[in-house]
Amino acid sequence: MNIAADHIVRFHYTVFEDGGEQLETSRERGEPLAVMIGRGGLIAGLENALIGKSEGDTFEVTVRPAEGYGELREGFKQRVAKKYFRDAARLKPGMQTVLSTSQGPRLVTVLKVGASVIDVDLNHPMAGKTLKFNVEVVDVREATEEEKAHGHAHGPGGHQHD
CATH class of the missing domain: 3.10.50.40 (Chitinase A; domain 3)
Known part of the structure; x- marks a missing residue:
């Protein structure tokens, strides 16, 4: 077949x-x-x-x-409140995690972890x-x-x- x-x-x-x-x-x-x-x-x-x-x-x-x-989109970053991450306490720059969005789950890469927010790269890792x-x-x-x-x-x- x-x-x-x-x-x-x-x-x-x-x-x-x-x-x-x-x-x-x-x-x-x-x-x-x-x-x-x-x-x-x-x-x-x-x-x-x-x-x-x-x-x-x-x-x-x-x-x-x-x-x-897709093509790598420069500046495709976002600052997101920690409350939107299931595993915020263990995240470090360079790690990948899934972020729930209105369009469904999205794989993101952590850029920076602050006291109440996390900066992420929204480009797919590939x-x-x-x-x-x-x-x-x-x-x-x-x-x-x-x-x-x-x-x-x-x-x-x-x-x-x-």
């Missing part, structure tokens, strides 16, 4: 900064990542590279910032980077009606409902 919209794909990946070091791998978690194609769960460059592939395929893809995490992915497609299947209604994969590597 070839990967297309509304298919659930489980895959392992390792991502490198282009010409540089390994940034992340799914193999550390043990389980492959599970996503529903066409629902915005992946950066565009990786999702587009998966389309048409099938179980057992391995490939490399280079993703430029425009189809990845913004502005050209990324190289090594991908192994573990399996592909059609999404169930429930998964389509929820807009995401269920089960191992996907979302677990109670």
Whole structure:
């Protein structure tokens, strides 16, 4: 079965900064990542590279910032009251944390910690980077009606409902 919209794909990946070091791998978690194609769960460059592939395929893809995490935006910083951070007491400059926003959770990088506020960089940590992915497609299947209604994969590597 070839990967297309509304298919659930489980895959392992390792991502490198282009010409540089390994940034992340799914193999550390043990389980492959599970996503529903066409629902915005992946950066565009990786999702587009998966389309048409099938179980057992391995490939490399280079993703430029425009189809990845976007260009690095200079000055994209904000001062936020400590009360909006779950883990404010342990945060230090350079650490990453998730900040709840009106548009949903956002990964931010701590720049400075003050007495009552924290300055954060709102750029995604991989913004502005050209990324190289090594991908192994573990399996592909059609999404169930429930998964389509929820807009995401269920089960191992996907979302677990109670």
